[in-house]
Amino acid sequence: MNGKIKILISVMAAMALLMGAAAVFYYTTQSYLVLSGEENVTIGLYGVYEDAGVKAKHNGKNALDDVVVTGDVDTSVPGIYTLKYALGTMSVTRTVTVLEEMNPAIFLEELDEAENTFKLGDEFREPGYSASDEYGNDITDRVQVTGTDINKAGENIIEYTVSDDNGNTTCVSRSVNVEANTDYDTAGIAICMYHYVYDEEDPPEDLNKRYGNYISTEALEEELKWLNDEGYYYPTWEEVRAYINGELILPEKSVVLTFDDGAVSFLEKGIPLLEKYQVPATCFMITSKNGEEKIAKYSSEYVTYESHSDNMHRAGGYVGHGGIFTAISYDDGMADLEKSIEICGSGDAFAYPYGDYNDSSKAMVEDAGFLCAVTTEYGRARPGNDPLLLPRMRMYNGQSLAAFIAMVSP
Numbered sequence: 001m002n003g004k005i006k007i008l009i010s011v012m013a014a015m016a017l018l019m020g021a022a023a024v025f026y027y028t029t030q031s032y033l034v035l036s037g038e039e040n041v042t043i044g045l046y047g048v049y050e051d052a053g054v055k056a057k058h059n060g061k062n063a064l065d066d067v068v069v070t071g072d073v074d075t076s077v078p079g080i081y082t083l084k085y086a087l088g089t090m091s092v093t094r095t096v097t098v099l100e101e102m103n104p105a106i107f108l109e110e111l112d113e114a115e116n117t118f119k120l121g122d123e124f125r126e127p128g129y130s131a132s133d134e135y136g137n138d139i140t141d142r143v144q145v146t147g148t149d150i151n152k153a154g155e156n157i158i159e160y161t162v163s164d165d166n167g168n169t170t171c172v173s174r175s176v177n178v179e180a181n182t183d184y185d186t187a188g189i190a191i192c193m194y195h196y197v198y199d200e201e202d203p204p205e206d207l208n209k210r211y212g213n214y215i216s217t218e219a220l221e222e223e224l225k226w227l228n229d230e231g232y233y234y235p236t237w238e239e240v241r242a243y244i245n246g247e248l249i250l251p252e253k254s255v256v257l258t259f260d261d262g263a264v265s266f267l268e269k270g271i272p273l274l275e276k277y278q279v280p281a282t283c284f285m286i287t288s289k290n291g292e293e294k295i296a297k298y299s300s301e302y303v304t305y306e307s308h309s310d311n312m313h314r315a316g317g318y319v320g321h322g323g324i325f326t327a328i329s330y331d332d333g334m335a336d337l338e339k340s341i342e343i344c345g346s347g348d349a350f351a352y353p354y355g356d357y358n359d360s361s362k363a364m365v366e367d368a369g370f371l372c373a374v375t376t377e378y379g380r381a382r383p384g385n386d387p388l389l390l391p392r393m394r395m396y397n398g399q400s401l402a403a404f405i406a407m408v409s410p
Contacts, residue, residue, distance in 0.1 A: 030060045033067070033090040041096045044103030047075045048161070048169040049096065054085045063087055073098070104133045104164040106143065106172045117177040120153050120246060121184025124176065133164040147173075151249040152242070153180040181383075182246035187410040188380030189235070189243070191256040193392040194220075196263045197270040204265065214397045217269050223404050224277040227255060232408075234280045237306075237348035241371040244387045252410040257281035258374065258392065260308060260351055262291060267298040274302040284308035284351035284374075287343040295344065306349040307340035307370075313353040320356035330364060337368040349373065350388075362388055 037052025051073075056063040071083040078100040084093050109128035118124065126148070130140045139162060147158040156176050163169040195213035197220060198204050207214055233251040235243070240256060242248035257274075259266045262285035274281050282304050285291045288311035295305050309325065312333070316324030325333065341347035348371045352361065355376025365373045365388050372387050379391035393407045 031058045031063075031088075031090070032056070033085065033087045033092055035085075035092050035094055037094075039094055041094065042099065043075060043096060044099050044101060044105075044168060044170060045075065045078060046102055046106075046170050046172050047098070048171050049073050049075055051083065051094075054092065056085075056087050058087065102170050102172075103168050104131055104139060104162055104170050106131045106160050106162055106170055108160065108172060108174055111174070111176070116175075117179060119179050119181040119184070120150070120249060121181050121186075124148050124150055124158070129160055131160075131162045131170075139164065150176070150178055153178045153247040180246040184246075184249075184383070186249070186383060187252065188382035189240075189250060189254045189256065190408040191240075191258060191374060191381055191390060191392045192395050192408065193374075193376065194257070194259045194266070194270075194395045195261060196265045197259075197273075198265055199269060212394075212396050214265075215395055215399075216397070217273065219397075219399065219401075220270065221273050221277075222401050224273055224279050226401060226405065227279065227408075228277055237282075237304075237372050240381065240390075241387050244372070244381060244383055244385050244390070246383045255408050258284060258351070260284045261286055261313070262289065262294055262305070262308070264294075267294060271298055271300050271303055275300060278302060280304070282306050282349060284349075285340075285344055286310075286313045286353075287340045291340075291343050304346060304348070305344040306346055306351070307337060307344055308351045309353050310336045310340040310343070312336050317356060319358050321354035323352070323354035323356035325353050325361045326356050326358045328361075330360070333361065333364045334368065337364060341368065352376075357389065 033054060033056045035052070035054055043049055054067060056067050058066065066087055068086045069083060071081060073081045073083070073096045075098050078098050081096045081098065082093055083096065084091060107130050111127055115127065129143060130138070131143050133139055143160055143162045145158065145160055147156065150156050156178055157173050158176060159171055159173045161169065161171040194215055196210065198207060198214050198216055200216045200218055231253060233254045235250055235254055235256060239248060239250065243250050257279065259270060259281060262283055266283065280302050284307065285295065285305050286308045312323065312325045312328065314324055315322050316328070317326035319326040347369055350365050350370045350373040352373065352375055357375065370388065372390055374390045374392050376394070377391040378394060380393070381390045
């Protein structure tokens with residue numbers, strides 16, 4: 001090969017290497033911070049503002065997560081707002097001007113004090129609204145109203161949103177006051193009471209002795225699957241308390257699943273099914289029976305451990321089944337409840353041992369701070385019930401799916 005050609009090829013190769021190195025250096029050291037969208041934005045009063053953000057790189061890598069934004073925009077107050085975006089030593093700003101008039105405009109009919117307050121369960125009666133664009137054209141038919149499906153007591157916000165042909169959007173709201181109400185029409189909710197779980201192919205020795213308190217894994221799985229297929233809602237105890245107080249309307253298809261005693265059969269065979277179908281449930285644990293060890297070993301995001309007392313699931317009283325809770329002293333009873341709450345890690349709900357209670361035991365449950373307490377009395381929980389004496393629906397061995405459906409359906 002000609003010497004000059006060899007030299008030329010070598011020079012070209014060297015230049016290529018230098019250019020590649022320069023490109024690598026450029027792209028790995030490239031840093032910038034620039035605005036996306038307009039630097040100066042004008043929006044109408046109560047306009048819906050969506051910030052366009054920025055584009056940012058640091059040493060050639062996307063750095064959006066490292067950008068610090070300061071300032072905010074309140075479209076309910078006219079004025080000029082400044083947003084600052086900073087990345088290291090780099091910074092850019094955007095100004096947002098909120099006008100004194102809406103564009104487009106929404107006008108709400110005013111409510112007097114009587115119209116502004118109604119009871120939970122009553123229908124909200126819309127007093128009226130209208131909307132127009134900047135040219136005065138009526139666009140009322142474009143208004144979207146949200147928040148009228150009111151299901152809780154207290155202050156509720158109803159929003160009215162409309163957009164014009166230019167892409168401008170306005171959102172205004174009205175506040176209505178909803179009073180608690182326990183007299184609205186509702187079928188109540190089922191709080192299901194289970195105890196032990198067994199495998200039909202390997203029945204336990206005490207199955208016949210405690211037959212009514214057992215349920216097979218096959219039956220339990222069938223019920224859990226049906227609940228999910230039907231779209232049932234599983235409220236928390238806080239929600240149950242609000243429902244009982246007339247402060248919250250729960251979906252018609254709502255159910256609470258509870259398993260008493262903290263038996264190993266439930267922990268080993270029931271929890272895996274709850275996890276499989278992602279159904280939350282409460283285990284009322286007798287904490288003196290290795291409760292701390294059980295809770296640690298069988299911890300699950302689908303099981304909440306609540307108190308079934310520490311050591312009051314035993315005889316000694318003269319009410320109902322003879323549980324000692326109805327006869328124990330206040331100090332001893334409170335010490336027991338406090339210990340069980342500490343071990344369970346929650347004090348939202350309590351299950352009376354044997355279902356026995358009287359005025360003194362109920363007073364202790366209240367003083368311990370429980371939101372709800374359940375008995376073994378049969379029935380559905382309804383608004384207006386005593387939240388510390390809630391009935392339950394007993395689940396029994398051999399029940400058909402049809403029987404289960406009949407008990408939990410609204």
